[in-house]
Amino acid sequence: MEMTFLLDTNVISEVMKRQPDTAVLAWFxxxxxxxxxxxxxxxxVFGLRRRSAFKKEAWLRRxxxxxxxxxxVTDTxxxxxxxxRELLQARGLTVHQADALIAACAWEHGLILATRxxxxxSGFGIPVLNPFEYGG
Known part of the structure; x- marks a missing residue:
């Protein structure tokens, strides 16, 4: 059975580079x-618009x-x-809302989160893979 990964922003950004990390590209x-x-x-989209990178934006859409x-992001x-997020912050951990919502999407769909x-x-209890450490 093929594993399905939810790609974090930093993984997609890496693949979009002119010279992406070879391990990440091979994994992708x-x-x-x-x-x-x-x-x-x-x-x-926010990052691309700030850079006026219309070619990259078109590539992303394609x-x-x-x-x-x-x-x-569903109500669940x-x-x-x-x-x-509240449980982790109660333990003294700083958790950004965007990261918590990304983790929730992976959790809800039973996906492995691919992120640098x-x-x-680490505190969300979801499977995580770092493709920057991919060995082929």
Whole structure:
């Protein structure tokens, strides 16, 4: 059975670079399906618009249309996110709302989160993979 990954913003950004990390690119090309969250899409579009990178924006839209889907933040994910975020902050951990919502999307759909920032998601109890450490 093919594992499905939810790609974090930093993984998609890396793949979009002119000279992406070879490990990340090899891992990315091994995937059958690309899935991300609406939160990641917002972060990508915001970053691209700030840089007036219209070619990159067009590439992003093509990639998402051709090979992937964007998962919405549902009420179930939002509730899970709020509960987890409060529990983690009560333990003294700093948790950003965007990260909590991305983790919730992965949790709700039973996906593995692919991110460079594994530590940001360690307290959520979801499977995480760092493709920057991919060994082929």
């Amino acid at each position: 090309h091994s995937l059958q399906e690309v899935v991300t969250s609406a939160i990641c899409l917002e972060e990508l 990639m998402l249309a051709d090979v992937g889907s964007v998962l919405p 994910a939002a509730q899970w996110s709020g509960e987890k 920032n594994s530590g940001d998601f």
